[in-house]
Amino acid sequence: MELKEQILAALEGKKGSYISGEALARAFFVSRNAVWKAIEALRKEGHRIEAVTNKGYRLAFDSDVLSPQSISACLGDNAGLFDILVEPSLPSTNTHLKTLAAEGALEGTVVVALEQTAGRGRMGRSFFSPRGAGVYFSLLFRPKMSAMDATLVTTAAAVAVTDALKSVTGVNALIKWVNDVYVGEKKVCGILTEGSFNVETGGLDSIVLGIGINIEPPPEGFPEELTHIAAPLYGDVAPAGVKSRLIAAVLTRFYDFMPRLEEKPHLKDYRARMFLQGRAVEVVVGDVSRRAMVLGLDEEFRLLVRYDSGEQDALMSGEVRILPERSGV
Incomplete structure (x- = not known):
């Protein structure tokens, strides 16, 4: 892990709190100048790092770089x-x-x-x-x-x-x-x-x-x-x-x-x-699509449906598309 990554981990771990440059230098066995260079590199990557004399560095609460x-x-x-x-x-x-x-x-x-x-x-x-x-x-x-x-x-x-x-x-x-x-x-x-x-x-x-x-x-x-x-x-x-x-x-x-x-x-x-129960859906398996009503979910996470024909099925795969409600379903 590079020095700047180590310093970023330390600052993230105490986000919003100050850590002195001296403490960071001691923790990673480097000079304070090396710490400063790493801080500058992190700033260039978009990290909002604040510095205050006699307090040190801190990662601002609103610093929002995903890392x-x-x-x-x-x-x-x-x-x-x-x-x-x-x-x-x-x-x-x-x-x-x-x-x-x-x-x-x-x-x-x-x-x-x-x-x-x-x-x-x-x-x-x-x-x-x-x-x-x-x-x-x-x-x-x-x-x-x-x-x-x-x-x-x-x-x-x-x-x-x-x-x-x-x-x-x-x-x-x-x-x-x-x-x-x-x-x-x-x-x-x-x-x-x-x-x-x-x-x-x-x-x-x-x-x-x-x-x-x-x-x-x-x-x-x-x-x-x-x-x-x-x-x-x-x-x-x-x-x-x-x-x-x-x-x-x-x-x-x-x-x-x-x-x-x-x-x-x-x-x-x-x-x-699962919000599909009681909803009208189109079941698509391969090239075949059929209208159905969702009845629930079984113990194997199979979707239980009843087709318009009255036939019931337990789906292990495929796709369901939500349809607008209609009367008489």
């Missing part, structure tokens, strides 16, 4: 569980982390991007990820589970996101089966879970969990095709520190579920927050 140190400071005792990388721009955090996983990256590696130029969602769709408007991150873990259990990862992540949104922003978010988080009638978060298989064992070698949350209005607005679907959490600039706190809260809550994931500790909350 490994800002996220780790919010993780507290859980910081040691994660190796966090923050990149200015990536085509896709999931794609990048899958490459790192193939190269031997450890469980708990987290890749964050300030923007994605080719963000991906389910069904091969793109995920709109403009710079500064959201948080886009992926987590690597190597669980002992079958591919059939991967739905547990996606559903646990959805509950973790809704818990994090409530604790950090006060927003009560709901879940659209299987992987979207909504506020009101619009999507604020998408989740994409991807697994890599071990050729020798036939089991899962790793899982990459990708999460994108819309925080602020994009500078140039959402593309026309998304304006009636997507929305940000805030109508204007988000409070300082929200992005780091949200990432940390999601990671912490998700890891709360991990040791008992096969026991489905999140099932009750997922059911309570």
Whole structure:
């Protein structure tokens, strides 16, 4: 870790409080001039670091540069569980982390991007990820589970996101089966879970969990095709520190579920927050679409539906699109 990163971690750990240049020099076994140079380098990166004679340096409360140190400071005792990388721009955090996983990256590696130029969602769709408007991150873990259990990862992540949104922003978010988080009638978060298989064992070698949350209005607005679907959490600039706190809260809550994931500790909350029950939907499986009514969710997180024909089904995959209500359904 470079000196400036060490100093940033120290300042993040006592954000708003002063640390003397002498104390920083002693802590990292360098000269005070080296500390000053590191502070200047951090300022050039956008960190608001204040300096007062006889007090030292402090990171201003409204300094809001997303960094490994800002996220780790919010993780507290859980910081040691994660190796966090923050990149200015990536085509896709999931794609990048899958490459790192193939190269031997450890469980708990987290890749964050300030923007994605080719963000991906389910069904091969793109995920709109403009710079500064959201948080886009992926987590690597190597669980002992079958591919059939991967739905547990996606559903646990959805509950973790809704818990994090409530604790950090006060927003009560709901879940659209299987992987979207909504506020009101619009999507604020998408989740994409991807697994890599071990050729020798036939089991899962790793899982990459990708999460994108819309925080602020994009500078140039959402593309026309998304304006009636997507929305940000805030109508204007988000409070300082929200992005780091949200990432940390999601990671912490998700890891709360991990040791008992096969026991489905999140099932009750997922059911309570899934807002599709009683709604008319279009079920799309492959090239076939059928109108249905959502009846609920079973113990395996399968969506229970009744088609207009009267036939009932338990969906393990596919897509559902919300339809306007109509009488007689």
